[in-house]
Amino acid sequence: MSNTASACQDLAPTVDTHSAAPTTDRRFLETEVIETSATEVDTLAAERAVRDLLVALGEDPTDASLRETPRRVAAAFTELLRPQPFQLTTFPNEAGYHEPVIVRDIPVRSLCAHHMLPFIGVAHVAYLPGERIVGLSKLARLVEHFSRRLQVQEQLTAQIADALVEQLRPRGVGVLVSAEHLCMTVRGVRARGTHTTTSALRGLVREDPSLRAELIAELRAQR
């Protein structure tokens, strides 16, 4: 992991598409449901705990501005921490496309496991197609899926890469995540504008030095 004070990247999703158009013939579709092991939320217990936290912090939970806070906080955390299962749909690589497919600037919004404060940034995901390709929007869904839990950025980056390896069986995968952690920028050292960059490389992207260098340069390139 390296902390780089690079300029904040544009969050608008842009897609590098040299990818072959997926076939619409449903006989060739393969879908894998990516499940989550998340347990049910005990909403009332969560609301009680927030109320207790307010009291412990010296706040008055009966104050007009705080009366609804336990309910709102419990609802917000429930939304942020419950990944929805989704289907990663893959298609046969009928066009025989073997160059890298790169989707840049996928928004990342997650909660750091150490402080339960948000970290916000972008993910760039690349893969080298093998026998199958994946719908490009599914790469963004994959990032969102693994973001919706208490996370450590290194682990998030690895989980995105490993899920792609497992579900798509590509020849290689490269994932780069660059994010600003509010636990660093609003508290402690208050290092505003600091971005943490993590990467996970798999298969040929890891093993082939020239391919690795080329892809990392492409993933890091400012737009």
Ligand SMILES: [Zn+2]
């Ligand atoms: Zn943190």
